[in-house]
Amino acid sequence: MNAKTLILAILKFQEATGYEIRKSCTDGPFSYFGDISYGSIYPTLAKLEAEGLVVGRMEQDAGKPERKVFSLTDAGEDVLFLALQEPPAKDKFKSEFLLIAAMAENNTPQAVARAIDMRIDHIRDELAMIAKHQSDCPDGGGDWVSRYGMHVMSADLEYLQNNRESLIAIAGAGKNMPAAAE
Amino acid sequence: MNAKTLILAILKFQEATGYEIRKSCTDGPFSYFGDISYGSIYPTLAKLEAEGLVVGRMEQDAGKPERKVFSLTDAGEDVLFLALQEPPAKDKFKSEFLLIAAMAENNTPQAVARAIDMRIDHIRDELAMIAKHQSDCPDGGGDWVSRYGMHVMSADLEYLQNNRESLIAIAGAGKNMPAAAE
DNA sequence: TAGGCCATGTAACCGGTTACATGATTAG
DNA sequence: CTAATCATGTAACCGGTTACATGGCCTA
Numbered sequence: 001m002n003a004k005t006l007i008l009a010i011l012k013f014q015e016a017t018g019y020e021i022r023k024s025c026t027d028g029p030f031s032y033f034g035d036i037s038y039g040s041i042y043p044t045l046a047k048l049e050a051e052g053l054v055v056g057r058m059e060q061d062a063g064k065p066e067r068k069v070f071s072l073t074d075a076g077e078d079v080l081f082l083a084l085q086e087p088p089a090k091d092k093f094k095s096e097f098l099l100i101a102a103m104a105e106n107n108t109p110q111a112v113a114r115a116i117d118m119r120i121d122h123i124r125d126e127l128a129m130i131a132k133h134q135s136d137c138p139d140g141g142g143d144w145v146s147r148y149g150m151h152v153m154s155a156d157l158e159y160l161q162n163n164r165e166s167l168i169a170i171a172g173a174g175k176n177m178p179a180a181a182e
Numbered sequence: 183m184n185a186k187t188l189i190l191a192i193l194k195f196q197e198a199t200g201y202e203i204r205k206s207c208t209d210g211p212f213s214y215f216g217d218i219s220y221g222s223i224y225p226t227l228a229k230l231e232a233e234g235l236v237v238g239r240m241e242q243d244a245g246k247p248e249r250k251v252f253s254l255t256d257a258g259e260d261v262l263f264l265a266l267q268e269p270p271a272k273d274k275f276k277s278e279f280l281l282i283a284a285m286a287e288n289n290t291p292q293a294v295a296r297a298i299d300m301r302i303d304h305i306r307d308e309l310a311m312i313a314k315h316q317s318d319c320p321d322g323g324g325d326w327v328s329r330y331g332m333h334v335m336s337a338d339l340e341y342l343q344n345n346r347e348s349l350i351a352i353a354g355a356g357k358n359m360p361a362a363a364e
Numbered sequence: 365t366a367g368g369c370c371a372t373g374t375a376a377c378c379g380g381t382t383a384c385a386t387g388a389t390t391a392g
Numbered sequence: 393c394t395a396a397t398c399a400t401g402t403a404a405c406c407g408g409t410t411a412c413a414t415g416g417c418c419t420a
Contacts, residue, residue, distance in 0.1 A: 001276065001278055001281065002379080003379080003380075006281075009281055009285065012285070012288070017398090017399070017400085018399080018400065018401085019397095019398065019399050019400075020398095020399095032275060032276065032277055032280050032281075033276065033277065033278070033280060033281040034276055035274075035276070035380095036379095036380075036381095037380075037381060037382085038381090038382095038400080038401075038402095039379095039380065039381055039382075039383090039401090039402080039403090040379070040380050040381080042400065042401055042402085043401090043402085046401095064388080064389075064398070064399085065387075065388060065389085065398060065399040065400080066399080066400085067398080067399065067400085068399090068400080080288075081288055081289070084281070084282055084285055084288065084289050084293065085289060085290060085293040087296060087297065087300060088277075088278035088279045088281075088282055088297050088300065088301075089278050090304060091275070091276070091277040091278070091279055091280075091301065091304070092217075092274065092275070092276045092277070093214060093273070093274070093275050094183060094214065094215065094216055094217070094273070094274045095214055095215065095270075095273040095274070096183055096215070096270035096271050096273070097270045097273055098214050098215060098273075098327055098330075099183065099188075099191055099214075099215040099266070099270075100266055100270055101323050101326055101327050101330070102215075102323045102324050102326075102327045103191065103194070103266055103323055104322065104323035104326065105322050105323055106194070106262075106263055106266065107263070107266050107267060108267060111266065111267040114269060115269065115270050118269060118270065119270075119273065122272055122273070140286065140287050140352055141283050141284045141285055141286035141287055141349070141352055142284050144283055144284075144286065144345065144348065144349050144352065145280055145283050145284045147341075147345075148280075148283070148341050148342075148345070151337060151338075151340075151341045152334060152337055152338045152341065154337075155333060155334055155336075155337030155338075156333075156334045156337075158333075159329075159330055159333045159334065160330075163326065163329075163330070166326065167323070167326050170322055170323055170326065173322070184407080185407080185408080199370090199371070199372090200371080200372065200373085201369095201370065201371050201372075202370095202371095217408095218407095218408075218409095219408075219409060219410085220372080220373075220374095220409090220410095221373090221374080221375090221407095221408065221409055221410075221411090222407070222408050222409080224372065224373055224374085225373090225374090228373095246370075246371085246416085246417075247370060247371045247372080247415075247416065247417085248371080248372085249370085249371065249372090250371090250372080365420100366419105366420090367418105367419090367420090368417105368418085368419080368420100369416105369417085369418080369419095370415100370416085370417080370418100371414100371415090371416095372413105372414090372415105373412105373413085373414095374411100374412085374413085375410100375411090375412085376409105376410090376411090376412100377408105377409085377410080377411100378406105378407105378408095378409085378410100379406105379407100379408100379409095380405105380406095380407095381404105381405085381406085381407095382403100382404090382405080382406100383402100383403090383404090383405100384401105384402085384403085384404100385400105385401085385402085386399100386400090386401095387398100387399090387400100388397105388398085388399090389396100389397085389398080390395100390396085390397080390398100391394100391395085391396080391397095392393100392394085392395080392396095
């Protein structure tokens with residue numbers, strides 16, 4: 001997902017500043033579609049405005065930094081809809097935790113325990129986030145995706161909790177283990 | 183997951199050529215940890231060899247291109263184990279399909295149907311791949327990860343199959359729909 | 365005989381990150 | 393008084409991709 005389409009999509013849901021866009025695709029519900037930072041958001045927003053796909057409006061509240069709120073134009077909507085009709089790229093799932101788990105016999109029980117606990121916490125946080133945002137879209141595609149996420153993540157969490165001990169037990173079984181650090 | 187650690191990890195499981203490394207992290211079971219292509223594999227392998235973390239051995243079979251098979255050295259193993267003990271980065275899941283689903287009301291039923299069918303096929307393929315590779319590691323971390331993957335992906339597939347129609351029904355409900363292309 | 369697979373490698377490019385610069389307000 | 397949050401933006405850098413160059417074998 002390139003920065004352009006992602007920003008267009010976010011603005012289709014609601015107008016936002018560069019700062020807000022960054023937040024919603026770092027922590028927020030848009031984090032599942034792609035991840036972009038300031039260094040690409042602001043320049044992209046400028047390009048998009050030059051192309052007439054978004055418009056920025058200056059806002060000034062007393063005692064607050066000036067903000068530039070962007071919203072989608074009709075032309076921007078057309079470009080977004082066209083992009084959405086293209087066949088999607090394969091989903092990407094990349095996990096360092098999985099590598100640690102797959103190589104558990106060559107690691108310390110401590111490191112493995114920490115890795116799985118981090119993942120459990122992470123999924124719990126995401127589940128909480130989905131629950132929080134689900135009220136924003138009680139039906140339609142947003143709701144469908146929320147339910148999907150909760151279904152899959154619940155299964156994920158379930159496995160992790162039920163098999164935590166067995167993974168930790170695997171750790172340290174290999175030869176040539178380094179002396180336990182930390 | 184940077185190219186260096188990923189290559190070291192792959193070589194811990196079995197020695198391989200640059201070509202084989204690329205295959206196993208594009209289609210194969212290592213695709214969940216990271217994705218690297220020739221342009222980064224070969225230079226990284228050269229660096230790794232210069233650092234003494236891997237060694238390459240030339241092999242020549244009659245009627246076949248010459249191959250350089252790399253394997254991990256003791257120093258490489260140490261570096262890998264150290265890297266594995268670091269707390270893992272948050273897992274990344276990025277999905278264009280999810281964006282299409284979330285915006286289903288602004289898309290054509292055809293495009294939405296194609297997107298969900300592609301995802302269903304994709305998950306079925308991955309499930310088949312895991313089943314195929316599971317026999318390679320009947321126990322330990324590899325087995326744990328295989329079971330994990332099958333558990334989560336089965337839940338995923340289940341939701342997708344049970345809710346396919348409802349997502350397609352959402353499509354086309356929005357205003358300002360573009361004329362159906364294709 | 366065309367295309368795919370095996371196999372190695374390079375050079376140019378680029379999308380996106382990191383880190384920085386700046387500054388006001390509010391919460392702890 | 394410090395840290396966090398809100399807010400915008402730039403410049404340097406870099407990891408990794410794309411596309412290319414090369415070539416022989418095997419299968420449809």
